[in-house]
Amino acid sequence: MPLRTRAEIYGKEAAALLQEVSLYPGIRREQMHGLHPGKETTVHNLLAHLERQGRIAEAEDGGFYPYGECPRAPDSGMVRAVWVLLDFLDRVEFHLPGDFPVKIVFFSGGEMYEVVHAAEGQEALVSYAMGRNKEDGSRRIVLVDGPGQIPLLDFPGIIGFCTVDSAGDVSYYKKG
Numbered sequence: 001m002p003l004r005t006r007a008e009i010y011g012k013e014a015a016a017l018l019q020e021v022s023l024y025p026g027i028r029r030e031q032m033h034g035l036h037p038g039k040e041t042t043v044h045n046l047l048a049h050l051e052r053q054g055r056i057a058e059a060e061d062g063g064f065y066p067y068g069e070c071p072r073a074p075d076s077g078m079v080r081a082v083w084v085l086l087d088f089l090d091r092v093e094f095h096l097p098g099d100f101p102v103k104i105v106f107f108s109g110g111e112m113y114e115v116v117h118a119a120e121g122q123e124a125l126v127s128y129a130m131g132r133n134k135e136d137g138s139r140r141i142v143l144v145d146g147p148g149q150i151p152l153l154d155f156p157g158i159i160g161f162c163t164v165d166s167a168g169d170v171s172y173y174k175k176g
Helices: 006-023 029-035 040-052 076-091 123-131 147-152
Strands: 056-058 063-066 094-097 102-108 111-118 139-144 158-164 170-173
Touching: 006 029, 006 040, 006 056, 006 063, 029 040, 029 076, 040 056, 076 102, 076 111, 076 139, 076 158, 076 170, 111 123, 123 147, 139 147, 147 158
Parallel strands: 111 139, 139 158
Antiparallel strands: 056 063, 094 102, 102 111, 158 170
């Protein structure tokens, strides 16, 4: 039986981490651990390896970005949307980033879900943008900065609202 090289053993995992950093710029180390449960040590080592190779960079805010793409102000909506994704991960079949104001799209049980970020002060803009997509059948989880925004948001497909605190704890709300 031929011996496998380190690159053969960890190549797929490293490629997956690099892809996740590219898909979700600003993703935190704890979130990467959540996407790869039980492989925390491997994730930690591979992130360090990718940094040494110059493929990714860890910013001052603790988020990982593709090399050369560290922003001045990270997209906190994306980072918080990844925490929401992690809440559903055991049932997620596939996930990818979305287009404004959708941060993440994921499929679960044959249904499409969108994590929509409505930043404080952008409620009318987000409602308008999402109201234009009336018949796409998406189930929408609306990530808000605070529960006071909930009455200001109205568009098709909303199944609930949520907030995410600085520790990554997600709280869910229903309109009503």
